[in-house]
Amino acid sequence: MNREDFPMLDEDIIYLDNGATSLKPKCVIDKMIEYYSKYSANAHRGDYDISYKVDSEYEGTREKVAKFLNADSDEIIFTSGATDSLNMIATGFFGPLIEAGDEILITTSEHASNVLPWFRLQNKYGAVVKYIPLDSNYHVTLDNVKKMVTPNTKVIALAQITNVIGDLRPIKEICKFAHENNIFVVVDGAQSVPHQKVDVKDLDCDFLAFSAHKMYGPTGLGILYGKRELLESLEPVNLGGGMNESFDSPSEILLKELPTRLEAGTPPIAGVIAFGQTIDYLNKLGMDKINERELYLRKYLVDKLIKIPYIDIINLEADSGIVSFNVEGIFSQDVAFYLNKYKVCVRAGNHCAKILKNATKVTNSLRVSLAFYNTESEIDTLVELLANKDKILKEML
Amino acid sequence: MDPEIKREIIMEHYQNPIHKHHVDDDSYDMVNTANSSCIDNLNIYIKFEGDVIKDIAFEGEACAISISSTSIMIENLIGKTREEALNIIDNFENMINEKDYEEEVLGNAIVYSDIYKQNSRKSCAFLPYRGLREALTNKGLN
Numbered sequence: 001m002n003r004e005d006f007p008m009l010d011e012d013i014i015y016l017d018n019g020a021t022s023l024k025p026k027c028v029i030d031k032m033i034e035y036y037s038k039y040s041a042n043a044h045r046g047d048y049d050i051s052y053k054v055d056s057e058y059e060g061t062r063e064k065v066a067k068f069l070n071a072d073s074d075e076i077i078f079t080s081g082a083t084d085s086l087n088m089i090a091t092g093f094f095g096p097l098i099e100a101g102d103e104i105l106i107t108t109s110e111h112a113s114n115v116l117p118w119f120r121l122q123n124k125y126g127a128v129v130k131y132i133p134l135d136s137n138y139h140v141t142l143d144n145v146k147k148m149v150t151p152n153t154k155v156i157a158l159a160q161i162t163n164v165i166g167d168l169r170p171i172k173e174i175c176k177f178a179h180e181n182n183i184f185v186v187v188d189g190a191q192s193v194p195h196q197k198v199d200v201k202d203l204d205c206d207f208l209a210f211s212a213h214k215m216y217g218p219t220g221l222g223i224l225y226g227k228r229e230l231l232e233s234l235e236p237v238n239l240g241g242g243m244n245e246s247f248d249s250p251s252e253i254l255l256k257e258l259p260t261r262l263e264a265g266t267p268p269i270a271g272v273i274a275f276g277q278t279i280d281y282l283n284k285l286g287m288d289k290i291n292e293r294e295l296y297l298r299k300y301l302v303d304k305l306i307k308i309p310y311i312d313i314i315n316l317e318a319d320s321g322i323v324s325f326n327v328e329g330i331f332s333q334d335v336a337f338y339l340n341k342y343k344v345c346v347r348a349g350n351h352c353a354k355i356l357k358n359a360t361k362v363t364n365s366l367r368v369s370l371a372f373y374n375t376e377s378e379i380d381t382l383v384e385l386l387a388n389k390d391k392i393l394k395e396m397l
Numbered sequence: 398m399d400p401e402i403k404r405e406i407i408m409e410h411y412q413n414p415i416h417k418h419h420v421d422d423d424s425y426d427m428v429n430t431a432n433s434s435c436i437d438n439l440n441i442y443i444k445f446e447g448d449v450i451k452d453i454a455f456e457g458e459a460c461a462i463s464i465s466s467t468s469i470m471i472e473n474l475i476g477k478t479r480e481e482a483l484n485i486i487d488n489f490e491n492m493i494n495e496k497d498y499e500e501e502v503l504g505n506a507i508v509y510s511d512i513y514k515q516n517s518r519k520s521c522a523f524l525p526y527r528g529l530r531e532a533l534t535n536k537g538l539n
């Protein structure tokens with residue numbers, strides 16, 4: 001659907017690595033060019049017309065993102081990516097709060113960006129990172145969350161959709177239970193916000209992090225959503241221009257209000273402005289439609305893959321466009337090299353979820369991550385290429 | 398060498414690699430070699446007798462190029478002195494980087510002479526040599 005909107009689809013490739021980064025519609029690319037060629041000035045400095053224009057476009061995106069997530073504008077912070085957002089949350093909010101013995105609940109299927117910042121709190125402050133057990137499909141259940149919660153649990157940090165298993169976590173239920181027990185919930189939305197409707201008020205999560213580039217927007221930009229009262233006590237990790245009101249000496253520093261306080265330095269202006277177009281574009285398509293299309297494509301792929309006897313699908317059950325699998329007896333990277341010869345782009349590896357292997361006993365896999373612009377015929381090509389094991393073995397070198 | 402023969406040698410060493418097993422013997426040194434860009438991860442075990450490489454074995458998970466390259470390297474290096482081995486590693490490195498090299502010392506490893514055409518595969522082919530070089534120069538041993 002809407003393939004004509006994506007210039008990259010004119011290239012002679014089959015792009016099935018949308019979980020790594022997505023393609024960008026022309027309206028987003030055009031908007032970046034517009035900024036660089038028509039009003040290329042800095043933000044928040046404006047004493048002249050084009051700088052004023054930058055400010056209004058920049059803040060316009062913030063309002064669009066806020067509305068998209070059902071948040072308020074000053075709860076939306078522009079960061080450099082989901083990774084940056086998660087680090088700000090862990091270091092800036094939980095760092096000052098956490099005490100030795102406090103427990104942080106994550107899972108083994110989190111992305112490195114939702115593991116390592118928490119490991120740091122363990123190493124630095126003596127907090128304890130614990131893992132919510134996954135069920136036989138590698139999913140998180142509310143029951144398993146409940147089993148792991150103790151009076152020391154401070155925060156539960158989970159991807160809403162994980163990047164290898166592609167499972168959708170019951171975030172709303174987890175938030176409700178967590179809040180009844182005075183526990184914060186951090187949601188890594190890197191793989192969910194691009195593919196389904198996410199309403200922060202409905203979920204009632206405390207923080208949400210995601211990247212623009214995985215949702216048909218520019219690289220170098222991420223979003224950090226936080227409930228306003230929590231963001232108020234998030235200590236800026238970066239200090240510098242734009243975020244201070246005044247400073248005369250180390251003891252006399254006055255910082256700006258939210259959200260500016262958390263956006264030190266010159267932000268990725270072109271990216272932010274173009275991201276406004278992404279939001280308009282997604283609203284026009286409709287997130288429900290996108291989700292429906294991607295789930296349909298997933299089923300279409302899985303129904304075909306399952307018929308190939310030597311293919312092991314790791315995540316048969318998943319509510320996303322992510323399908324992870326292995327070709328029996330052939331190393332995932334060799335299969336990816338083979339597919340690349342036919343210009344089919346899929347990912348091989350451990351997908352930055354290095355501790356997941358303990359749970360799945362699979363150290364690495366191939367991952368197809370679909371987007372709404374993928375087609376049945378692209379999937380047919382992939383399946384045809386995989387359906388001949390001799391050909392893979394013959395051509396993988 | 399005919400590309401089809403190269404392919405057959407690589408596949409043979411991938412599907413039936415030599416000395417691919419765990420080693421639990423103090424007389425061996427172990428070095429781990431891994432590709433940060435991909436997922437290849439090998440442990441290489443080496444036993445010296447004086448200055449001579451008496452035995453090499455390996456274990457781990459890696460792609461066809463890394464596994465076959467390790468197997469071919471082992472075939473070639475057992476019985477060589479440290480100096481000879483380092484010379485072979487240098488020549489192999491030169492070959493995959495399109496520099497001048499002595500074909501005679503490389504044995505079957507010349508099957509990777511065209512690997513420079515696939516940039517992403519170069520580091521796979523070189524992986525065991527990198528590990529061995531570390532072991533021979535006594536860095537990264539554990």
Ligand SMILES: Cc1ncc(COP(=O)(O)O)c(C=O)c1O
Pocket residue numbers: 019020080081082083084111113114159161162163188190191211352
């Ligand atoms: C679940 C998840 N979280 C976080 C990230 C990190 O995103 P970024 O690299 O854009 O910061 C990713 C990216 O792969 C991801 O899949």
